[in-house]
Amino acid sequence: MLSIASRLRAISSRVALTSIRPVAQKTAIKSVPIICTRRTYATKEVSYTVDKFPGYVRNENFKKLTAQDVEHFKTIVGENGLIHDNQDDLFAFNTDWMHKFRGKSQLVLKPKTTQQVSDIMKYCNQQKLAVVPQGGNTGLVGGSVPVFDEVVLSLQGMNKIRSFDNVSGILTADAGCVLEVLDNWLGEKGYMMPLDLGAKGSCHIGGNIATNAGGLRLLRYGSLHGTVLGLEVVLPDGTILDNMSTLRKDNTGYDLKQLFIGSEGTIGVITGVSILTPHRSKAVNVALLGLNSFEDVQKAFKQSRVELSEILSGKYKLSFEFWDTNALQMFKKHATPKDVMEKEYPFYVLIETSGSNKDHDDEKLTNYLENMMVDGVAEDGVVAQDETQIRGLWSLREGFTEALGKEPAVYKYDISMPVPKLYECVEDMRQHLRDGGVFGQPDSPVTDVVAYGHVGDGNLHLNIAASRLESRVSALIEPYLFEWVANHQGSISAEHGLGVAKNEFLGYSKSPVMIQMMKTMKNMLDPNGIMNPYKYLPSH
């Protein structure tokens, strides 16, 4: 990588050298990618959700699966289209990848067509069999795994690209297509998906939409409410709602598809998607800055909107990510990255730019980085020199979730707030846990509080790592954190969704009138309540 400091020397005639802090000790870092040796997960006993979170009671209105039901499903999806009673095979569908949630389903169905999904739902609705739609099962809040014995409806068999318009960039595809597969396929045509996230290698586009995944390209390409042009949805009674518009503008009637974006499988199964994809940029730059304070992070962000505006974000993913040194230490604990800077800093910012003219973008980025160092906002910085280095810098940012997954226990929160409050929340939580006697002593259950997120979206991923799960720790965190967030006009779920974990806390983000209207909507579309029960909306 080329250190900004060394660039500054080369171009020092343009800026007054006296205003630059000493850079003598800084050297250009060579072009070496960050290498991570990944530990394999130890197979661990995963406890059931209902044992871990007491208070769940099975809804006895739901029928218990019978041999006859299984036989009926065989007539729909065939002998090979289901998994029944094989506990080893069922395990992966009953358990989330963080091994935090585990259900007790005895049946997984893998339809291959929208009609099969419709036939399944029609039967389940008639029989009052509860259903959990499941995509790549990469969620973080238990939304895609059963709580009790719900039938798992896996979309993984529906993975075909339906059409692509090379002029408009509009893609239609089955909901079970893997995000990265779509992105690579589009890449060959000069396009890209308008969203990206760490789980791209496994997550399904249908699941992304059902959870309204924000991810890493939101700042530039906007939310899925804007880029999704149409959906095909199977309603709880089996009705196929064909709203697969491929038009950018269509003002005919209520925009019903919007209801399903972020509905987490509670009012229908998304089976098809029409989405607007942007052009892949010709020029991509990625830079990493080291900074001393979150105030500096904010200054760097504000100035980036002035100097980089239209080129912020791009080919790989969004554009203005931050993390604290605790996140870096967590990554280093579980992987062995090469250092990209000589020293460590309390905060890091990763910027990606993309545009149509490499020279222009280089000039804008260099000017911006120079200004940041001259103004004392950034302490150091590196710019990736090729694709490998770009991937290396991003693998750092994308590695935090996996590194945290190797800790014995993690309390994960995904919140959004006005940017100035973002890190105050982290510092406040650290102090709160210290005051509560669970953090900061050698034998404290909480071992670290790690923060990273998307500055541009006001989105913070707050992770409280612990050596063991203890109820006094949970009791200190919740509802304290939710109240803190609500008091600062924030939301308790920025992008992970509500799922099992947070449905009872919806009241912290939404008014009673809103929640009542949501329940009315749910009852209208799913009167038997069979779709993804025990989640999303509060039970009382």
Place this chain on the structure above:
Amino acid sequence: MLSIASRLRAISSRVALTSIRPVAQKTAIKSVPIICTRRTYATKEVSYTVDKFPGYVRNENFKKLTAQDVEHFKTIVGENGLIHDNQDDLFAFNTDWMHKFRGKSQLVLKPKTTQQVSDIMKYCNQQKLAVVPQGGNTGLVGGSVPVFDEVVLSLQGMNKIRSFDNVSGILTADAGCVLEVLDNWLGEKGYMMPLDLGAKGSCHIGGNIATNAGGLRLLRYGSLHGTVLGLEVVLPDGTILDNMSTLRKDNTGYDLKQLFIGSEGTIGVITGVSILTPHRSKAVNVALLGLNSFEDVQKAFKQSRVELSEILSGKYKLSFEFWDTNALQMFKKHATPKDVMEKEYPFYVLIETSGSNKDHDDEKLTNYLENMMVDGVAEDGVVAQDETQIRGLWSLREGFTEALGKEPAVYKYDISMPVPKLYECVEDMRQHLRDGGVFGQPDSPVTDVVAYGHVGDGNLHLNIAASRLESRVSALIEPYLFEWVANHQGSISAEHGLGVAKNEFLGYSKSPVMIQMMKTMKNMLDPNGIMNPYKYLPSH
């Protein structure tokens, strides 16, 4: 204006001159804005909607307004907060600006607070008084004026900016704020509204959202489904739904506000808005191209996405507009613009770019325009040299609607389709009208078929000008056009909405299942059907 041709001479060393078509006759056009002398409208007798479009029957479930009702409303909005029985004052609220629709309301209410709107709706719902919410009354489909004696609920008294966050660019405001007022107010702070349209001087932001106005900045900043962060809505029963989130990311529950975007006042009254506003760009360029065919328009568009991508659109409005020579002639008929090119061409394209670095943008645009001329895609082109010229070029594009308004009669359609089919639709319609014997002869009722639109959005404004209204003309156009559009996977309302004019044709754009679900939604939220009746959804 600086002609591209003359620029090409100045920079001819960069491109092989032999590949450039002869430019000797082209001269640099001086810096003169387009000047329009606007005719004033002749006051005409406007006939009632129910007389012009027979078949409407007043719903007798609705109460007829009594003196007692009026007295009650005075206790809510005060003596000065309503217009009653004064036919002159009521006229403007009963009639759309095109003078195509006219209702018979005897009462206009002008609440000043959300609570007053709530009190009004609560009373109307109890009494079964039908209500038409009205913003700036700039719509084109009769959506904002009554059909019979519905009470008009005007939002013009609710026009306060509530808050603005200078870091995130998030604005909250009353629904009755005029779009241009907001845009100017934001301009002083370095921001701008994410949408713009010709009616900006009169239309309300609440009305823009209720009709999901696309307008001129959609290509870059995306639809209102993405930029609107929160809404405050008064439901038909008077309940205030407070969903005024100021967060870019908030995944807690169904995104109910989306239902109200584009709902045309049929399920609630939007009273407050939270919207994400982009930075105003430092550099803005506007260019006009003359082209020989719609195929060339498409080529120019495709290449602009490669060479200009991130800077397409900006400060004033979107970016890639086209019109045909018929639109230009219509404009010239009613105004006296200075010619900006020496010759006339069958097609024109107006491009606006905006970005953070003027030099970069100039270079990108110049390269693009050179390539277009060298490749023979464009025949001529001019680039605006200052703000006055920028406004001059835009006033051309924005003047078509007004010019058409001065014709004796116009059949207006706003459709969207895959781009390659856009102009085929226009040519087909001309031929169809000729074949039908209503166009092309000296005494034909149809005098011209004029087309312009947003290429990037696949959105066409098709205007059929006529010397008089004749039923055989209407019968030739509808449902022929709707069928043509449906056969080409288009939508019969890209951005104007359904209103009175098109609700019965919704079936051409949406499936019976979709329409049924819309009706269920409407019945759930407005069981008495008092909100903006006789419109939007088909009656049968």
